Amino acid sequence: MEKNVPSIWKAMEAKGYSRREFMYFCGVAVAAAGIQSSAFGQVVEAFEKKARPPVVWLHFQECTCCSESFIRSSHPIVADIIFDTLSLDYTETLQAASGAQAEKCLQDTMKNNKGKYILLVEGSVPMLNGGSCCTIGGRSALEILKEAAADAAAVIAWGSCASHGCIQAAKPNPTGATPIHELVNRPVINVPGCPPIAEVMTGVVTHVLLYGKIPELDSQGRPKEFYSRRVHDTCYRRPYYDAGLFVESWDDDAARKGYCLYKMGCRGPVTYNACSVTKWNGNLSYPIQSGHGCIGCSEAEFWDNGPFYQHLSSFPGFGIESTADTIGATAAGVTVGAVALHAISSNIRKRKIIQGNMEESVSPNKPDHEIVEEVPENGGDQS
Template sequence: MSGEKHTLWAVMREKGYSRRDFMQFCSFAAAAAGLGPNASAAVAKAFEKKARPPVVWLHFQECTCCSESFIRASHPIVADVLLDAISLDYSETLQAASGHAAEKCKADTLKAYDGKYILLIEGSVPTKENGVYCTIGGRTAEDILQEAAKGAAAIVAWGNCASYGCVQAAKPNPTGATPIQKLVNKPVINVPGCPPIADVMVALVTHLLMFGRAPELDAQGRPKEFYSRRVHDTCYRRAYFDAGMFVESFDDDHARKGYCLYKMGCRGPVTYNACSVTKWNEGTSYPIQSGHGCLGCSENGFWDNGPFYRHLPSFPGFGIESTADSVGVALGAVAAVGVAAHAVSTNIRKRKLIHEQVAEAVKDTPNSEKVD
């Protein structure tokens, strides 16, 4: 692809989309980015006039589920156009080029579009043993990251790996897996999830392409429009939670009736994501709708908060089956036994003192009758 003024509209025309398709896409993009219906005209203008910034998509320690999610975005044009446009620059999984040609392609983009390209990162970066656990083309992940991050206009951390380290960073984190935000000296847009929701990813990329800047982020660097509410707050089973109607076992009648999965360890109340609003696979369903509790995959350290099917995580240092409650009950029992033993021992060891006090009190009482 030439480096000329290459707009999204031009890409679409090349691919044979009509003006109507384009306008439809613009209104969808406006809606996805959280803008009102009137904004689609502005979006169309931006996509017609603005040159599309090139996108570099890096893969480090990950399972490519973020890419897999991305290509399943609801709107076919979004997936088609954006993905085709993206893959042209650099994406190990999806680009046509390979080997030295691919590396050269990336190097060219980084050089030609210095300070302009959007950097999308999938996966965490291992830092132990000088980063030997993840090397691409003979270079460590951190080396590649630092080089690409230097001239990036925006950096997006896809998924829980890039945002928080995910399973690689779970205890004991043998490779020293580190999230992107801890390694680069620039603001990072975190889009956590394992994987993130396709439509959320597309909406974010659309936003970046459209406005050339990041959407409003929260303190943890997540786009507020998708991560400001808990899965629990928008869950269609919420009424069962407030009514105190819970699934007690996955094969009981309550599970069949679709009651709240809170007691089955659902992490919805502690997880910030848009699952219960946008849902997955073209709005088909999401885990809770399919009868399985939320695992909290968009939360920091969710692998270490197991077991997934229990409300309380294991209590650190007391074995895998212990919860705060089992430790508490044991301590309570010890204390109760201790108190009882103490009470018995008091009556033995302090007998003399108590007798003296009673005797003294009796002596002080006027007209007292003799008490033994």
């Protein structure tokens, strides 16, 4: 709301942080954003000089697990980015203001920081019934989003709701839940996950903060630095997969030994996230390390991809129990049956042709053998 926004260093200094603590913070920020250490000087300079950008955090159809994850960022000083160094001007969950004051706060931020504020969106936008399934201050989610996105410096979609629609968009999607990037006419940084890893969230914000532009994104709009590798390829149990050693039941010896959870429905091979690298809860563990398969929460439509404990999921349109293999095997059985019937029927209906072929056949020991020899040479071409 203040027109002359101080730099991050000034803001920290005013709050009583020492220069040493500031440098430490810069170091953590560099690491969190996955930037090479040689760029450390640039980062310090940016944080010393750049005005700290105001942040608007919108909440639509979501469960707030993204916020919960974010505020539990393992490194206190990284969490401080949002609470001390960024100016978090509007967020329904954490702001002190409420009602008309809160809405004024949002309007002021957008007006005074045109083209400068970072827009963080948590949750999907309902498009059915005129958007009536989610309204704030009497306005629909879509209306608020369009207004806020128009003048934002960058738009970040937090979590699977904002990136893919998540559980609200799972079949039959009763509210018409729609991800942000389909509604906003500009590039959106998708940070999927249910919730995303706190360090990934702070890392993305840090990147935008440092460079003033969006990080390199993949074909699904996700920052490559965190979402370019599969959970499977970075998993510490991967050697067991290549060796062909699998858990086949939750209480077998293989489970105790920590073998690969592939056969227990682990979605690691089809999931792109930083879980097995960054891990959760202060780099403590992640689902697979705790003995449970990945459920692929950062992938689009993961709720509709079948039971979590089944590797080959059910096939759309054929009921819950029908996997591709049951359908395929049934079709193969029917085909073999049809082929067998055809073979029987051929022997009956085509018996005259088959008999005719038999009669055509000549024996090498019978006199008409010579006729056969002559026919190809004398017949054919000349006749």
